[in-house]
Amino acid sequence: MKTGSPSRKFALPPISSSLLGNGLKLYAVPLPDLPLVAIHLIVPCGAESDPVGQAGLADLSAEMLTLGTRKRSSFRLAAEMDGMGAIFSAYAGWNITSLHISGLSEDLERHLELLREIYAEPAHAPEEFEQLKQRRIGQLIQQKDESQIIADERFQQILFEGTPYDHPAYGTLESLPKITIEHVEEFYRKSFLAPGSFLVLVGDLSPDRCLPSVEGIFPDLGRKSPEVREFSPPLSRGIRTRIIDRPELTQSQIRLGHIGIPLAHPGYVPFEVMNYILGGGGFSSRLMQKIRSELGYTYGIYSSLEPRKFPGPFTISTFTPTDITFSCVREIASVLQSFLEQGATAQEREEAVNFFTGSYPRRFETLSQIAQRIIQVELHGLGIEYLSAYPDRINGVSLEEISRSARERIHPQDLLAVIVGRAEAFRQPFESLGPVEVLP
Amino acid sequence: MKGLPEFSEHRLGNGLRILVGGGHSLPTISFQVHFAAGSRYERPGITGITHLFEHMMFKGTREVGAEEFSRIIQANGGSLNAFTTTDNTSYYENLPADRLGLAARLEADRLQNLLLTQENLETEREVVRSERKLRSVNSPFGLLIEQLVALAYEQHPYRWPVIGWDSDLRSLTLEDCQEYHRTHYAPNNAVVVIVGDVLPDEAVRVVESHFGPIPSQPSPRLTITPEKPQRGEKRAVFKKVSQVAAFFAAFHVPGITHPDLIPLQILCVILSVGRSSRFFERFEKPGKAVEAQAEVGYPPFFSMDPGLLQLSAVASPSISVETLEKEIWEETEKLREQTLPEEEVRKAKKQARSYFLQGLQTLFSKGLLAGLYQVRAGDFRLIYPLLDRYDSVTPDEVLRVARQYLRPENRTVVTLQPVSQKEHEDLGDVE
Numbered sequence: 001m002k003t004g005s006p007s008r009k010f011a012l013p014p015i016s017s018s019l020l021g022n023g024l025k026l027y028a029v030p031l032p033d034l035p036l037v038a039i040h041l042i043v044p045c046g047a048e049s050d051p052v053g054q055a056g057l058a059d060l061s062a063e064m065l066t067l068g069t070r071k072r073s074s075f076r077l078a079a080e081m082d083g084m085g086a087i088f089s090a091y092a093g094w095n096i097t098s099l100h101i102s103g104l105s106e107d108l109e110r111h112l113e114l115l116r117e118i119y120a121e122p123a124h125a126p127e128e129f130e131q132l133k134q135r136r137i138g139q140l141i142q143q144k145d146e147s148q149i150i151a152d153e154r155f156q157q158i159l160f161e162g163t164p165y166d167h168p169a170y171g172t173l174e175s176l177p178k179i180t181i182e183h184v185e186e187f188y189r190k191s192f193l194a195p196g197s198f199l200v201l202v203g204d205l206s207p208d209r210c211l212p213s214v215e216g217i218f219p220d221l222g223r224k225s226p227e228v229r230e231f232s233p234p235l236s237r238g239i240r241t242r243i244i245d246r247p248e249l250t251q252s253q254i255r256l257g258h259i260g261i262p263l264a265h266p267g268y269v270p271f272e273v274m275n276y277i278l279g280g281g282g283f284s285s286r287l288m289q290k291i292r293s294e295l296g297y298t299y300g301i302y303s304s305l306e307p308r309k310f311p312g313p314f315t316i317s318t319f320t321p322t323d324i325t326f327s328c329v330r331e332i333a334s335v336l337q338s339f340l341e342q343g344a345t346a347q348e349r350e351e352a353v354n355f356f357t358g359s360y361p362r363r364f365e366t367l368s369q370i371a372q373r374i375i376q377v378e379l380h381g382l383g384i385e386y387l388s389a390y391p392d393r394i395n396g397v398s399l400e401e402i403s404r405s406a407r408e409r410i411h412p413q414d415l416l417a418v419i420v421g422r423a424e425a426f427r428q429p430f431e432s433l434g435p436v437e438v439l440p
Numbered sequence: 441m442k443g444l445p446e447f448s449e450h451r452l453g454n455g456l457r458i459l460v461g462g463g464h465s466l467p468t469i470s471f472q473v474h475f476a477a478g479s480r481y482e483r484p485g486i487t488g489i490t491h492l493f494e495h496m497m498f499k500g501t502r503e504v505g506a507e508e509f510s511r512i513i514q515a516n517g518g519s520l521n522a523f524t525t526t527d528n529t530s531y532y533e534n535l536p537a538d539r540l541g542l543a544a545r546l547e548a549d550r551l552q553n554l555l556l557t558q559e560n561l562e563t564e565r566e567v568v569r570s571e572r573k574l575r576s577v578n579s580p581f582g583l584l585i586e587q588l589v590a591l592a593y594e595q596h597p598y599r600w601p602v603i604g605w606d607s608d609l610r611s612l613t614l615e616d617c618q619e620y621h622r623t624h625y626a627p628n629n630a631v632v633v634i635v636g637d638v639l640p641d642e643a644v645r646v647v648e649s650h651f652g653p654i655p656s657q658p659s660p661r662l663t664i665t666p667e668k669p670q671r672g673e674k675r676a677v678f679k680k681v682s683q684v685a686a687f688f689a690a691f692h693v694p695g696i697t698h699p700d701l702i703p704l705q706i707l708c709v710i711l712s713v714g715r716s717s718r719f720f721e722r723f724e725k726p727g728k729a730v731e732a733q734a735e736v737g738y739p740p741f742f743s744m745d746p747g748l749l750q751l752s753a754v755a756s757p758s759i760s761v762e763t764l765e766k767e768i769w770e771e772t773e774k775l776r777e778q779t780l781p782e783e784e785v786r787k788a789k790k791q792a793r794s795y796f797l798q799g800l801q802t803l804f805s806k807g808l809l810a811g812l813y814q815v816r817a818g819d820f821r822l823i824y825p826l827l828d829r830y831d832s833v834t835p836d837e838v839l840r841v842a843r844q845y846l847r848p849e850n851r852t853v854v855t856l857q858p859v860s861q862k863e864h865e866d867l868g869d870v871e
Contacts, residue, residue, distance in 0.1 A: 034443035078715035085794025138756040145580040150801035251573040283510030296566035351515035358517010366801040
């Protein structure tokens with residue numbers, strides 16, 4: 001059956017940018033379809049700045065902003081947000097701290113006023129901080145029952161050992177009790193409107209009307225960002241298996257992978273196309289075809305490269321019944337090997353390219369999706385024109401580039417395997433691949 | 441209403457209903473086929489067949505090979521999936537608007553020409569069993585919720601899980617699948633919804649050219665036993681390896697067309713949505729509960745037949761689950777004692793209104809709203825008064841529904857009791 005790229009033209013939503021007097025960059029995107037707005041204030045430093053032993057500091061500092069201002073208790077602030085039907089959150093990603101408000105456009109000015117107050121006048125109340133830590137500790141205890149979360153976290157911790165990405169951004173049961181409100185206040189002072197901070201407004205709004213109300217409400221940008229440890233992972237560590245023993249599980253969670261390349265790397269776009277064919281393209285991918293459709297070993301299998309400032313993780317994720325855990329990993333390795341040896345076909349390339357170009361308009365469907373696109377290009381210095389040039393860049397990826405990307409950027413000889421499951425059922429065969437450690 | 445398209449309705453001679461809604465800001469459409477096929481149409485012994493059959497719909501026809509359906513849609517810039525619930529099975533493709541004909545052709549093809557083979561069944565059986573392990577057996581609360589629902593319902597088919605019991609999944613046959621296809625996958629048992637950058641006349645013409653020749657089938661004979669009113673609290677304990685203790689409770693509530701569901705949704709917002717909610721303030725914030733939730737669904741995900749309002753709390757290590765449960769009932773009892781402050785109800789109404797609008801940002805979600813109301817409530821037009829219905833809820837109405845439905849006699853409770861690995865194993869297989 002014939003395939004092809006869409007003929008109807010897609011135009012990016014109208015994105016305007018301006019520089020405020022305090023140095024803060026403002027992006028505004030008017031979209032009047034629904035009476036909604038989304039506001040994102042982005043500070044370009046996140047969990048990568050957590051000092052050693054203080055995993056979770058950046059994220060705790062972000063969440064503390066939501067827990068009251070000098071004028072409003074945490075309950076009053078929450079009641080005000082809920083009273084507007086607004087969704088309000090703050091979190092630290094690896095490279096950013098994000099404050100986000102989504103709500104009805106009739107409340108836009110009030111949202112902006114509160115955003116300024118939340119950011120510039122946090123209460124940092126010690127009793128709120130202690131409660132926040134206790135809530136997180138409770139959640140982390142509960143998460144010990146979530147094998148998918150355990151697999152994701154332990155995989156990244158082990159993979160990125162010795163780098164700024166070597167801990168869960170949310171914190172750990174060991175780190176959280178040691179973090180104090182003074183640490184949070186210090187982190188806040190250092191990261192407060194760090195250089196490169198920007199604001200993104202999307203929705204039923206008029207940029208001309210927004211600018212005056214935004215201008216002047218934020219203080220001047222800071223001069224320095226918090227320090228980030230050097231990113232220097234070891235080059236090759238061979239094939240390693242780490243089994244997190246959970247004897248009660250009847251199915252194993254499997255993560256396989258290694259460190260990839262950063263988003264701003266020139267090889268990132270070819271990697272995206274290559275990865276679609278390998279494991280990112282759902283039922284079109286080789287991994288899904290083999291492991292699910294042919295063998296029935298799993299409900300789902302995907303490979304992905306997480307976009308980050310430093311090289312992010314390239315991960316193959318799946319799960320399978322305990323008794324076929326090793327067979328599943330062996331079959332995955334065999335798919336990888338044959339892909340590296342044979343490369344992609346011209347048809348696979350064409351289908352992958354058509355997927356990316358044809359689905360591109362749908363990456364601009366919701367307010368938050370549009371904001372995320374802008375945040376990504378601004379944060380990684382790609383320039384807003386990256387968004388309009390992207391389909392052409394995808395179209396320009398050749399078959400040779402895809403095969404080269406696979407050969408140069410996929411390293412079967414350097415895979416870390418993290419498996420959460422019943423260790424005694426499958427430990428032994430893994431020893432034929434390389435060193436195995438069973439961890440609690 | 442701003443944001444919600446006017447849907448036009450069309451009927452083909454074979455009974456297929458087509459709903460078309462505009463949305464022209466992007467050159468894309470959402471193409472959806474909703475079947476009146478869900479686990480409520482199953483019977484003991486073949487539980488899970490609806491969902492397993494959804495998987496089989498991707499295994500190919502005479503024209504299109506196994507899993508080719510997905511590959512072709514994606515290769516045309518589309519994304520696709522399907523889902524099965526108690527009340528419907530839905531298939532969708534979100535794709536460039538000029539690929540409408542492709543989606544219609546492929547969907548009509550698999551409705552009419554599906555190839556069901558023993559080999560495909562065996563592969564998908566194992567895939568579904570793996571999915572069941574993921575969603576139920578190895579998830580922290582999956583089996584607990586299965587037990588809660590099985591205890592709350594004694595007669596109605598909602599009592600078994602959509603994914604089915606593992607023993608039934610193992611014994612389903614190819615003949616069961618063939619019979620299921622014949623009975624439920626007919627144009628007169630389906631609704632096609634198209635939303636996006638398309639004109640209604642063109643959309644109907646394209647759908648008719650592909651679906652029009654498919655003959656209708658006799659309507660399936662339904663034997664759905666209604667649930668009797670519950671006349672006293674039911675309780676159970678579920679033991680498994682767990683880091684936390686928890687309880688899950690369910691109260692019987694009416695189905696999607698009943699006017700009480702919206703005030704019940706407002707009641708749930710008051711209890712547990714947002715950081716100024718009662719459960720957050722009293723239980724989560726001070727660290728008594730890791731999580732405390734009340735939910736009854738939201739449009740269009742209210743159940744077709746009388747459903748359940750579920751209320752759950754995960755105890756933090758500092759409190760026993762018995763104490764937590766007692767305090768939760770004290771808190772819910774307050775809603776039954778006197779009228780709530782006007783301001784608190786106003787806040788919850790605005791939250792519900794805002795979340796409803798936030799949920800309408802994609803063509804897919806707009807199509808789902810219309811399609812599921814058509815299948816579950818019998819009329820997609822019921823979506824239009826929803827925002828006004830939120831506005832009309834009064835504090836007295838919230839009090840009335842709290843008194844009517846949150847009665848202890850109408851309650852079923854299952855408590856999760858953590859045990860050691862040894863005890864967990866001694867209690868038998870968890871499949």
